[in-house]
Amino acid sequence: MRLLKDIIYKAGIEEVIGSTQVAIEKICFDSREIEKFSLFIAVSGTQVDGHQFIAKGIAGGAVAIVCEKIPEQINDEVTYIRVQNSSAALGVIAANFYDNPASEIQLVGVTGTNGKTTTATLLHDLYTQLGHKSGLLSTVVNKIGTQEIDSTHTTPDAIQLNALLRYMITEGCEYCFMEVSSHAIHQNRIAGLDFTGGVFTNITHDHLDYHKTFDEYLKAKKTFFDCLGENAFALVNKDDKNGMVMMQNTKAQKNTYALKSMSDYSCKVIESDFSGMLLNIDGSEVWTKLIGKFNAYNLLAIYSTAVLLGQDKLTVLTAISNLVSVDGRFQYVKSQNNIAGIVDYAHTPDAIKNVLKTINDIRTGNEKVITLVGCGGDRDVEKRPIMAQIACEFSDKIILTSDNPRSENPDEIIKDMRQGVDGVHFNKVLAISNREEAIRTACSLANDGDIILVAGKGHEKYQEINGEKLPFDDMEILSQTFELMKKTN
Numbered sequence: 001m002r003l004l005k006d007i008i009y010k011a012g013i014e015e016v017i018g019s020t021q022v023a024i025e026k027i028c029f030d031s032r033e034i035e036k037f038s039l040f041i042a043v044s045g046t047q048v049d050g051h052q053f054i055a056k057g058i059a060g061g062a063v064a065i066v067c068e069k070i071p072e073q074i075n076d077e078v079t080y081i082r083v084q085n086s087s088a089a090l091g092v093i094a095a096n097f098y099d100n101p102a103s104e105i106q107l108v109g110v111t112g113t114n115g116k117t118t119t120a121t122l123l124h125d126l127y128t129q130l131g132h133k134s135g136l137l138s139t140v141v142n143k144i145g146t147q148e149i150d151s152t153h154t155t156p157d158a159i160q161l162n163a164l165l166r167y168m169i170t171e172g173c174e175y176c177f178m179e180v181s182s183h184a185i186h187q188n189r190i191a192g193l194d195f196t197g198g199v200f201t202n203i204t205h206d207h208l209d210y211h212k213t214f215d216e217y218l219k220a221k222k223t224f225f226d227c228l229g230e231n232a233f234a235l236v237n238k239d240d241k242n243g244m245v246m247m248q249n250t251k252a253q254k255n256t257y258a259l260k261s262m263s264d265y266s267c268k269v270i271e272s273d274f275s276g277m278l279l280n281i282d283g284s285e286v287w288t289k290l291i292g293k294f295n296a297y298n299l300l301a302i303y304s305t306a307v308l309l310g311q312d313k314l315t316v317l318t319a320i321s322n323l324v325s326v327d328g329r330f331q332y333v334k335s336q337n338n339i340a341g342i343v344d345y346a347h348t349p350d351a352i353k354n355v356l357k358t359i360n361d362i363r364t365g366n367e368k369v370i371t372l373v374g375c376g377g378d379r380d381v382e383k384r385p386i387m388a389q390i391a392c393e394f395s396d397k398i399i400l401t402s403d404n405p406r407s408e409n410p411d412e413i414i415k416d417m418r419q420g421v422d423g424v425h426f427n428k429v430l431a432i433s434n435r436e437e438a439i440r441t442a443c444s445l446a447n448d449g450d451i452i453l454v455a456g457k458g459h460e461k462y463q464e465i466n467g468e469k470l471p472f473d474d475m476e477i478l479s480q481t482f483e484l485m486k487k488t489n
Contacts, residue, residue: 042066
């Protein structure tokens, strides 16, 4: 239980009607979760305006309301707090309600289009190896030490986020590594959090269904760094042309990492094959089980972050050599007749290009690369033909298929993708909307030594079709098909 006056501190208050000496037992922005002695924050969301549910909230037991506009009908037994921005106020209030947990833990946020999950997850794995209990907030899973909690969003809502951080501290976590999505930044889910550091991986074409323009998407990412404090560090990928843009207005200590440019932290790929890479990181050689130049960037970001957090360089490099791939990120399986199957979450043009370039860098040239790729429904339409175009450019055979069609017809999504297929590539493109059938077809087309890339879903264990999540695992179906091929040979 907290007094209202204590939890609305720094929330951007413009007007108060009623007493702030009210006891609050719960805070919420969803009217369905209101109980007695609740504070209801009316947030204007992308689909629903919480202001429409103020009366319902009061009827459910809310004793105080935070809103951007005071209702015409005032209940004398309820306190009303008018704020400039209720979503930003929600973040600050949530932090106050849970006694500002971010100030008691080393909180590092990782943002960018690609590499967020891998970087945050492997930082958690690295610190676990180093003997430090840490938390993880990611697309795939949330972790408190080794305890796993299901993840529903890349970045949780502000209330859930602060509750999780408080729980991490209670459980003895010293660090927390979290993905920071552009949606979360724009929706003020991270408002009120005191970050120790922020990491920028890269930025490419993605989420324009939400942000509408690339500039708005870029602006959202930059806002994260603009809000870092002077005692925090900012670490950006200097090889990305927008890396330095992130640091233009930040008060944080500025640091860079790169493979191609002069930077504070550097890395060079010496050798690379399907078993791993030999890297030179800041003058020291280290072997890693991870594959691909994009993972070299991820590992350099991890190394740089750990050093900025005060870890010994040699100790970090030793631990890096033991790290393994994150679930659904360049996961590798081989059939009995030496067909290589790779499952990867690549769902943006840049991500699929990175994976395919990695495959092409490692391959001998005698094998075929068969790529299975789809695009999600109810999402950015513009990237569909681009992804098909890239797949055609770097593959010998393409299968366009379904990838979480949601409310859309998968055949219509595939039609959009076909727009990116040049006439010269027509003969190497198949369209199979059933994803399981598409995977099995890819396997049947492969000969000894060929490489199959199953892109788009990665760690996801479902297919979302017409609002229903049906069990579906790319790696499981690929492995099963390889087993069936073994029995028939």
